[in-house]
Amino acid sequence: xxxxxxxxxxTVTKSxxxxxxxxxxxxxxxxxxDPQPFHLDxxxxxxxxxxxxxxxxxxxxxxxxxxxxxxxxxxxxxxxxGSPGVDELRWRKPVYPGDTLRAESKLIxxxxxxxxxxxxxxxxxxxxxxxxxxxxxTMVSNGLIxxxxxxxxxx
Amino acid sequence: xxxxxxxxxxTVTKSxxxxxxxxxxxxxxxxxxDPQPFHLDxxxxxxxxxxxxxxxxxxxxxxxxxxxxxxxxxxxxxxxxGSPGVDELRWRKPVYPGDTLRAESKLIxxxxxxxxxxxxxxxxxxxxxxxxxxxxxTMVSNGLIxxxxxxxxxx
Numbered sequence: 517x518x519x520x521x522x523x524x525x526x527t528v529t530k531s532x533x534x535x536x537x538x539x540x541x542x543x544x545x546x547x548x549x550d551p552q553p554f555h556l557d558x559x560x561x562x563x564x565x566x567x568x569x570x571x572x573x574x575x576x577x578x579x580x581x582x583x584x585x586x587x588x589x590x591x592x593x594x595x596x597x598g599s600p601g602v603d604e605l606r607w608r609k610p611v612y613p614g615d616t617l618r619a620e621s622k623l624i625x626x627x628x629x630x631x632x633x634x635x636x637x638x639x640x641x642x643x644x645x646x647x648x649x650x651x652x653x654t655m656v657s658n659g660l661i662x663x664x665x666x667x668x669x670x671x
Numbered sequence: 672x673x674x675x676x677x678x679x680x681x682t683v684t685k686s687x688x689x690x691x692x693x694x695x696x697x698x699x700x701x702x703x704x705d706p707q708p709f710h711l712d713x714x715x716x717x718x719x720x721x722x723x724x725x726x727x728x729x730x731x732x733x734x735x736x737x738x739x740x741x742x743x744x745x746x747x748x749x750x751x752x753g754s755p756g757v758d759e760l761r762w763r764k765p766v767y768p769g770d771t772l773r774a775e776s777k778l779i780x781x782x783x784x785x786x787x788x789x790x791x792x793x794x795x796x797x798x799x800x801x802x803x804x805x806x807x808x809t810m811v812s813n814g815l816i817x818x819x820x821x822x823x824x825x826x
């Protein structure tokens with residue numbers, strides 16, 4: 517089990533699985549959660565900078581989460597206490613049916629919580645690439661993780 | 672058509688539609704995009720602070736987007752140029768099957784882009800409440816919008 521003390525700044529984790537973006541899934545997600553015309557229809561999308569049917573940015577975030585969760589499964593379990601949320605989520609380039617996505621995450625910082633010494637806060641920068649190695653999404657995820665030895669002064 | 676010049680800081684928009692969170696939809700979304708045990712199964716969730724099956728935070732974000740898009744449909748169309756992304760996305764309280772969500776958005780700032788004078792950047796703070804008026808999600812959305820008269824000095 518990995519705890520706060522085991523985290524090494526700069527560690528990069530690459531997703532084992534890639535994600536194939538399909539037309540059916542793009543339309544299904546957008547139909548439920550982001551029914552803007554350019555996420556549902558090529559003709560409507562042609563009138564915008566997207567040019568053709570594109571995935572909702574929230575769908576790209578969801579596909580990213582799937583890749584991340586599967587990546588965690590291949591690692592040693594961590595004493596995670598959940599995530600309060602995400603910062604700087606940026607949709608950098610459109611995502612289209614036919615794209616294949618992959619994700620990388622880098623641990624960029626960690627600190628102990630001042631108010632709750634048994635918990636640490638870690639920040640992970642995730643970058644999602646398409647098949648042309650173009651960056652389509654970036655975000656900074658905040659994660660809470662247990663401290664193995666809360667009485668220590670480790671920072 | 673609403674342009675950058677028509678935006679009024681402090682304007683609050685409430686979603687007309689609420690969103691009923693169902694067990695089937697929670698499991699379906701998590702199965703595809705966030706297959707962590709506490710988003711799939713009551714027994715697994717009972718071992719965590721969630722207590723019972725809870726929605727993925729990304730699912731809550733997706734449900735929020737649906738409410739926002741439907742809210743836009745009831746307003747005057749805006750000269751939107753898309754969204755570069757979101758900041759300070761925070762999952763404040765768990766969301767459970769049986770919850771009913773509603774969303775409010777407040778325009779908190781706007782400015783013209785320095786590099787591209789025909790575009791403005793707006794920031795909207797969205798707050799999502801459950802049926803007990805507890806805040807479950809907050810985020811700051813960045814939006815790009817066209818300036819009606821780019822040659823003017825309006826700020």
